[in-house]
Amino acid sequence: MPVIDRPAQDWDPAAYGRFRDLRLRPALDLLARVDALPDxxxxDLGCGSGAVGPALAQRFAGHRLIGLDTSAAMLAEAQATGAYARCEVADAATWQAAAPLALIFSNAALQWLPDHEALLPALALQLAPGGVLAVQMPRQHAAPSHRFLREFAADLYPDRxxxxxxxxxVAAAIDYHRILNPLGLLDIWESEYLQRLAPVETGHPVxxxxxxxxxxPILEKLSEDEAARFVSRYDEALRAAYPVEADGAVLFPFRRLFLVLSTLQS
Known part of the structure; x- marks a missing residue:
């Protein structure tokens, strides 16, 4: 039976952090495109375990940094970094700032929420004049790594x-441009990272x-036996889509969408 990290009720910082460096690099690339901020x-919206918190705090030392996430376990890790003035449980879909913000930074979080056509402008409206909305979201849904998840789940367990x-x-870049361009100066781009995944003892690295x-979301709905059946089929398909290199590693292309919206000065 394959070894599986079963999802707990809350997010598991250790499981998520296994690929910390690969997940942090896009956040730092996004941060590099943020310029001067107003007061x-x-x-840090959807801050997770706070991996980017120290970089945000160092880059904008004159500003108070607040971490928001739905996961109490992740927030405990974020608070422990010492980068945040405070960390709070909050749902990005309904959260409202108490005062206009200098920067809303969101790395790999908003893809979990629907209705971006309403959500992103609502976030932008919570910025101070000259404030910045900086967002990175994976756009990997068409790749085998993510397409297989949908195909195999529907085939094996159509009742669920x-x-x-x-x-x-996550929509196409042109769609986000049409949504956000009227609200300020917009910089939007996509990057594909060729990630090297180290060998693992069991299963496929992807x-x-x-x-x-x-x-x-799939494993949460499966029993132990069902999950094992699903994962075995997934591992087999991944071996064909992402073959193992001579050193045992796997090369895993991963596409991400970035946007930086700078609101107009009053």
Whole structure:
């Protein structure tokens, strides 16, 4: 039976942190495109375990940094970094700032939320004049790593998974441009990272990468035996889509979308 990181009720910082460096690099690339900020607090929206907190705090030392996430376990890790003035449990879909913000920074979080056409402008409206909305989201849904998850879940367990009306969680860059361009100066781009995943003792390295994130909603609905059956099929397909290199590692292309919106000065 394959070794599987079963999703707990809360996010598991250790499982998510297994690929910390690969997940942190896009956050730092996003941060590098944020320029000077007006007065106000900075919110790390969906801060997770706070991996980018120290970099945010160092870059904008004159601002108070607040971490928000839905996971209490992740927030405990974030608070322990010492980078945040405070960390709070909050849902990005309904959260409202108490005062206009200098920066809302969100790395690999908003893809979990629907209705970006309403959500992103609502976040932008919480910025101070000259404030910045900086967002990075994985746009990996068409790749085998994520497509297989939907296909195999629907095939093996159609009583629980129906993707007939499924829409991608992250739209095309042109769609976000049309949504946000009227609100300020917009910089939007996509990057594909060629990630080297080290060998693992059991299973396929790509599966070990996805099981703490994209695979979670599927595993949550499966029994132990069902999960083992699903994972065995997934591992087999991944071996064909992402072959093992001579050193035992796997090369895993991963696409991400970035946007930086600078609101207009009053």
């Amino acid at each position: 106000g607090d900075i919110v 998974f129906d993707f007939a009306d499924w829409t991608p969680p 599966r070990r990468f996805t099981e703490s994130t994209a695979m979670r």
